Amino acid sequence: MKIPIHISEESREPIYHQVETQIKTLIVGGQLPPGTSLPSIRALASDLGCSVITTRRAYQNLEASGFIKTAQGKGTFVNETKNMNIEEAKDKIAYDALEKAIEQGIQVGCTEEEIRTIFREIMKNNFSQ
Structure with a gap:
């Protein structure tokens, strides 16, 4: 596989x-x-x-x-996932990914407001489908 x-x-x-x-x-x-x-x-x-x-x-x-x-x-x-907290795992994966994206935005010189604007745009594009 x-x-x-x-x-x-x-x-x-x-x-x-x-x-x-x-x-x-x-x-x-x-x-x-x-x-x-x-x-x-x-x-x-x-x-x-x-x-x-x-x-x-x-x-x-x-x-x-x-x-x-x-x-x-x-x-x-x-493995069976019965014994693990799936919601906790989801949150950790999403948190880590967002943290990395924000770090990259800061590295290229984005301001906090620019990052917030980009985040809102991505959220709108992904949840308005």
Whole structure:
């Protein structure tokens, strides 16, 4: 199974964290339901063009936080999410993404009001559909 993950070499965020965050987002958003088989560490590394160490670290972090589970000899699967607070996970993912976007806006010289205007425009465009 190929999962829709896109890594950015230009991002200051480490690649393992980009992979981890995108898989969490797919799980929390329901695109990867519990029991879904995930690609092996090697297969994912090959698909993404990154190192096995990078994908291993992402999988280890996801397993430690309860999002995935590995069954020796069977593979890696999306874990049941009954025991985790999905709303808390959604909030954290959205918070982190917005924080990064604001940091980038500040880096390119946007004022607080410009960032607020951009945010309102994006909200309007995404919620008025």
